[in-house]
Structures are given as C-alpha cells and as structure tokens.
Amino acid sequence: MDAIVTYFSTIPSSHRSLILVGGITFFWLIENAFPLFNFTYKKWHHAGINIFMTFTTILVNFCLAFILLKAADWTIANNFGILQWLPEMSLWLYALVGLLLLDLIGAYLVHLVEHKTKFLWRFHLIHHTDTWIDITTANRHHPGESVIRFAFTAIGVLIIGSPMWLVFLYQTLSVVATQFNHANISLPKKVDTFLSYFIVSPDMHKVHHHYVLPYTDSNYGNIFSIWDRLFGTFMTLPKSDIIYGIDTHLNPEEHNELKNLLKIPFKKAALKENQ
Template identity: 35%
Template sequence: MHKLSSFFSQHEDLTQVLLYAGVITSLWFAEMIVSFDGIKTKWKHSSVNTLFIFTALPLQLLLTTFVVLISGWATVHHWGLINFIPYHTNPWVYYIGLFVMLDFCEYVYHVTMHKAEPLWKFHLVHHSDLRVDVSTTLREHPCETCIRTCFLMLWVFICGPAIAALILRQTFQSFSNIIAHTEFRLPAKVNKIVGLVFITPNLHHVHHHYQLPYTDCNYGDVLSIWDGIFGTYGNLEKEDTVFGIDTHMDENLNGKFVNVIKIPFQKFDHPQRQR
C-alpha cells in the first residue's frame, strides 16, 4: 500500500489523467444508460471528441512542465499576488485565496477567447459540438490547448501559487468542467440555489446555445459569481437550448475529426456574431 501511495505521489500528472479518464468513462456509460439514442449513436458522436485526446494530452504534459517551473520559481522568490494578502501564511487563507484568484483568471481567459477574434476561431471548435455530453470536455483544438496552457503560465506567474495549491485548484477545475458538460441537469430549484455560486450543467448548457446572447453567458469556470458580478449570467430553459454554434451547424462538418481541426483556418461568414 505504501509503495502504491508513493507511486501516485511521484506521478501526479499520470494519477490525474487516470482519475479523469475513469470519471469521464463512468459518466459516459451513465449517459448512455439513460439516453434514448443507444450506444451506436452515442459512440459515433463521442468518437470524434475522443480523438482530441491524442492532440491535447502530449501538448498538455509538455507545457505543464513550464507551469511547474514557474510555480517553483514563484514559491522560492515569494512572488505573486498571494503574498500581498493579509494572513496569507494561514493555510485556509492561502488555499482559498489562490483558488478564488485563479478562478477569476480563468473567467478572464474564457471571456478573452470569445471576444478576441483570432482566439475565438480556435475556441469555437469546442462550441461547434452539436450535442453536448461528457465527451465534449475533450473537444479542444490543439492550438487552444497551447493558448490555454500559456495563459495558465501567466496566471501562475501573477498569482504565485505553490505546486500543491495549483494541483488542488486544477483538480477541482477539471472535475467541474467534466460535470458541467454532462447531459444530466439539476432540478430547477436546486440549480437556482447552487448556480448562485457554482457553474452547473444547466448553466453551462446555456453557454453552449448556438446563438448570442447566450453564447456569451456563463463564462465561469468553477464559480459562477463572476458572471453575476460582471453581468454575464444567463438562464435558458432546456427545451429552448440548441447546441452548436450558428456559423457551423453542418453535421457532416462537425462529425469528422479532420474537418473540425481545419475549422479555425477556414473563412466563414458570421452575420449573427458581431463581436
């Protein structure tokens, strides 16, 4: 048991990958059980998204090395905004303070990906999925993987988290993203309460609606409070929600991995997406 514990502590990246893979797989089967489409239809959809693992994972693991180096440097030199917070040496203040700061940074990142046209071309690959389920979590263009991790390097440099705080934060973030993309929704009353603080599947489904203004709502990563503060909080009933993005609603385009990878490099009209 000690050897097993030691192995996992020394291979945190591998541990998290295995953990997330197990959660995603379990939720995928759970979705299939309650779905009326059957395994053939669900697999056809999920297989496209699953292929993004082979582009994202190597890049993620490579670039995360630099994130760890920056975190180590910041810790040694007592660098980062966390050091200006009173009582930051208290573990509760330290971890909660960093969690909130990094979550706000991810909100800024998400808004930037939507508002900056060159970045939006890569992010819309994620939004182009015409059916949102747990596999949509994996649907990220490799260029966005690089952009997202470079932004994370910047956030780590600005905030100065130690690696333990960063791992804790990334673990919560990953699970939140997985849950937010599932087909399962919370009951309306529960969502109304939980959604005041946290991003729920109900709220994230609104973000995946194919048209504005809903596409530009609910940018939150783990916490929904930023959407409330900055006026980007939105609600939409399940029956009114249509997944996808209005410029790329062709099933043939979105159903083939190679075609999806090419999307950012192709010209397209966006009369309804004035950004």
Template identity: 40%
Template sequence: MQDFLTFFETMPIWMKAAWVFFVLALFWVLEGYYSLINLKYKKWKHAKTNLILLAFVMVINAVFGIATAAIFIWLNDSQFGLLHLFEAPIFVELLLSLLVLDFIAQYGVHYLLHKVPAMWRLHIVHHSDKHVDATTGTRHHPFDFIIRETFALIAVVIMGMPIAFYLFYRILSVLFTYWTHANISLPAWLDKGISYVFVTPNMHKFHHHYQLPWTDSNFGNMFSIWDRLFGTFVYDDTKKIKYGVDLADHIDDENIFTQLGIPFNKTVVSKGKESH
C-alpha cells in the same frame, strides 16, 4: 490541510490521467440514465473526435508540466507573488488562489475567446459540437488549450502560489469540466440552487446554444459568481436550447481534420458575430 495538499503535489502522472478518465467515464455512464436531452446520435462515433482532441490536450499538458515546474522553482526562490505579501491560514490562501485561477484561467480567458476574433475562430471548435455530452468537455482546438494554459500560468505567477494549490485546482477543474458538459438532468430546484455559487450542468448548457446572446453567456467553469458579477449570467428553460453554433452549422462536427482546420477555413463566416 497540509497533508491533504501534499497528496496532490506528490500525485503520480498515471493517477492524474486515471482521474481524467474516471470522471469522464462516471458522467458518461450517468448521462445514459439521467439524460437532460434525448440526443439522437451515435455516442461512440461522436466521442471519437472529442477523445482525439483530448489526446492533443494531454500532450500539451505534459509539455506545460515542464514549464510549470520551472515557474514554481522560480516562485519559491524569488518569493514573488501576492500570497507573499501577507500571512493567512492555508485554507484562506488556497481559496484565494482557486478564485484567482478560476477568474483568470477560466472566466477571463473564456470571455476573450469569445470576444477576440482570432481567438474566437479557435474556440468555434468547442462550440461546433451539435451533441453536447461529457466528452464535449475535452473538445478544444490545441491552440485554444495552449492559450488557456498560458493564462493559468499567469494566474500562478500573480499569486505566487505553491504548486500544490495549482495541482488541486487542476483536479477540481477536470471534475467541473465533465460535470458541466455532461448530458445529465438534475432536479430544477437543485441545479438552480447550486448555480448561485457554482457552475451547473443546466447553467453551462445555455452557453452551448447555437445563437447569441446565450452563446456569449455563462463563461465560468467552477464559480458562477463571475458571471453574476459581470452581467453574463443566464438561466432559462433548457428546452429552448439547440446545440452547435450558427456560423458552423454546415461543418461536419465529427470529422477531426475538419475540426482542426476550422480556424483557417474561410468558408466559416462569423454570421452571428457580425450581426451583433
């Protein structure tokens, strides 16, 4: 197990970037053969905006990498964090760390991005995509992503986890992000069965429905247990889903400058939020 984790700790940057593009390309190809919804759009034109936003994300990742390194050095020297309060097998510590990271840096911050008005305006960019596919997983306003990364570091400090745990989580998070957004169709029995523990493509698609209450459901990224525990889990007929978000239906979802400006665009009125 230690050798396995050491691999992620010593993983070069080029390999991490290659993993992102490999997983994205894999689901990009698969959704062409096993589509859940027949999306009538120009796939490459749609991808352009989302890939530009991915470039912003990768730059932010590089900056946060410096901050992360400093935090892990401090954690190692200070022995701060919950993991230092007890002894357990390494796989138990890893599982606990993944659960806390997923709860705080995925479910928790995602819930806040929907419920706090200023944060929601940033998150509209992600939901304004009217054709959800694998590339939608990369579609985050830079400020939205900075908030997410900040919460991830908070989870790291709370647990006092080693850097290998965090890097393994990042690798898994990339896989789940593209898997859950991909326009792929799994057998209904398989998708629903997996959704009892993990977030699945069908499960996450309800979150991208254009209207409440489905928009404010299924906040999880890896584990579906948080949505089940806190009553935010939804599973229904995927044929009822319409992508986008009602308050930005008039916005060009494929224009990068329009998307970057959404949080500051006063013509985007939170109609759905005001009526609920």
C-alpha cells in the same frame, strides 16, 4: 488541509489520469441512465472525435508542464504574486483564494477573451460546434486552443504567485467541474439553481452552448459561478429552449468530421458573424 497539500505536491501522473478517466466513466454511466436529452446520433463516432481532442489536450499540457513548474517555483522563491503579498491566513482560506484567482484567469478570463478576439475565437469555435453536448464534449478543444489556455494558466500562476500543489489542485478540480457541467444530465431545478450560486452547474453551462447570441457569450465560468455573476455575464434559459451548436457551423460535415474541425481555425468562415 496539510494532507491535501502533501498529496497534491507529489500527485503521480497516474492518479491525474485516473481522475480524468474515472470522471468520464462515471458521468458516461449516469448520462446513459438518466439523460437530459435523448440524442439520436452515432455516439461512438462523436465520442471518438472528442476523445481524440482530449488526448491532444493532455499531450499539450504534458509537454508544456515544465513551464508551470518553473513559474510556480520562481514565484515562491522570489516572494512574487498576489498570494505572497496578502496577509498571513489559514491554509484553507489561502487555498480558496488561490483557487478563485486561478479560476478567474485560467478559465473565466481566457474564455471571455477567446469569445471577444477574432483570432482566438477561430480555435475556440471547435468546442461550440458540438451539437450533442455530453461528457466527451468537456475536453473538445482544438490543439491550438489547448496552447492558448495553457498560456493563460501560466500567466495566472505568475500573477497569483501560486505554489505547484495549488496548481495541481486547481487543475484536478477544473477537470471534474468541466465534466460535471458538460455531462448530459439533469438535476432537479431547485438543486441546480442552488448550486449555480456557488459553482457552475449543468444548466448554467448548457446555456453557454445555445447556438445563438447573446447566450453563446454568457456563463464563461468553469468551477466558480461568482465571476459571471460579478461581471454581468450570467444568463439563464429554460432547458427546453436550448439548441446546441453554433449558428455559423450547423452543417454535420463541419462539426462532425475530425479533419474538417482541425482545419476550421484557418478558414475565414470561422469568424463570428457579429465581429
């Protein structure tokens, strides 16, 4: 564990980029060889839109990274936050508790709030408009949503009292997890079900991308599945019944044109019908 702490305390940006690109490449190859759904679409056009948004997400996080660093350093220097107030524990347990809490605030909570708040939903909606969920969908986030998610992560770091090495570890695992559960792959049912008791499995997250309520408002987790099970937002749906997209934006001109996607948050039509 000491080696992990040392590595993530000084992880180079090049290594983080390699993990992102390596994950996309790895799952891209697998989903092309063993796809869950055989989509009929312009794959490179679809990928181009999503990869553009991936780069904007990277840019937002890069430009604001100093805030996380300052927040993490402040909590340690001032002995502030949940991790600082807990009894002494092993480093492995410390890391697990920290990861669970960061996932709760930085993934589950912000995701839930985005679905329940009209203004925030306008930005998150872009992620749900994708009707061809694959590895490139993982980081299909409007730049505005990237800022929103960053803000929740920063707040989480302050509340939890997380050191920076743990933040970097969390972000790395979060990238891999979101790639895994968005990839157009299919695991054996028993394997997927077993994994879903601990982490967000592909089948579990695909339910979240079903185009109508109540499934859209379920399975908010990213790394750990415990929060959906604990808070009653866990749902299942047979893979054969899943239809990707969102019922308010099924027109290809709305969900498959980059210029329009960037404008959606500023249109009244972005509001959910049930809100």
